[in-house]
């Protein structure tokens with residue numbers, strides 16, 4: 001194995017490749033390095049192989065990271081590029097998130113086949129999504145909709161929509177932008193009504209703890225405000241993560257050294273929801289998120305998490 005080239009591990013979907021290319025471009029710019037200083041190594045994960053079941057039924061988020069983390073630990077790659085929202089809150093021993101790139105737009109979008117707005121879908125229309133959060137938020141606004149499983153990468157989902165498998169779907173604006181597909185969005189959803197997934201829109205770099213070569217490389221592309229927001233959101237998620245069947249949404253915004261956090265948990269049918277807010281200085285990011293997690297858990301009561309399991 002060449003030792004001078006930095007090996008960047010990623011999944012092989014178009015979105016993952018776009019994210020890896022963005023991370024590489026930032027590393028090149030920050031250090032004045034040529035493209036050849038990096039090699040992008042595509043790794044197929046269990047999440048990519050399993051396409052016929054909802055992720056929540058087969059073990060959740062770790063499915064998209066496990067094989068990549070093994071490659072990091074055995075030295076096959078030097079750093080990994082991920083969507084923060086697909087990252088489990090607990091990482092394997094010996095690995096860490098060493099940088100967050102500047103966050104993209106956090107909002108979800110509605111893409112309609114024949115209507116331009118989520119609220120204009122016909123009564124009982126089929127909405128394709130396999131995200132429990134999007135399902136719950138959509139049903140909260142439109143309990144009549146039939147929300148159905150809609151897995152696969154962004155292009156597959158758009159194809160399914162075109163083929164009439166559903167009347168509409170919901171996707172992250174950030175992902176569409178990275179794929180230069182922003183124009184397919186019919187409606188950008190207001191985060192106050194349709195809060196995003198924790199971590200949405202943020203690319204993170206995972207690497208080995210104590211790697212003296214990779215550390216200074218990635219530190220140069222770390223975005224402090226995005227990092228603080230993500231530390232807050234991940235702490236919130238970590239407190240509530242007991243069940244991957246719980247729809248969770250939320251968002252931390254950073255402005256002038258202060259964090260304002262908003263979090264929400266819902267039942268999958270969208271009929272019950274609890275909200276929480278928290279705020280404080282950026283240096284307290286993780287504490288703000290964790291405390292909001294404990295407070296919303298208390299507010300909801302333990303019965304809430306058992307209502308549907």
Ligand SMILES: NCc1[nH]cc(CCC(=O)O)c1CC(=O)O
Nearest residue numbers: 083085171172174175200201202
């Ligand atoms: N779960 C798949 C996934 N992971 C990250 C994104 C979008 C990009 C991002 O949030 O950074 C998507 C697709 C989507 O939800 O539309």
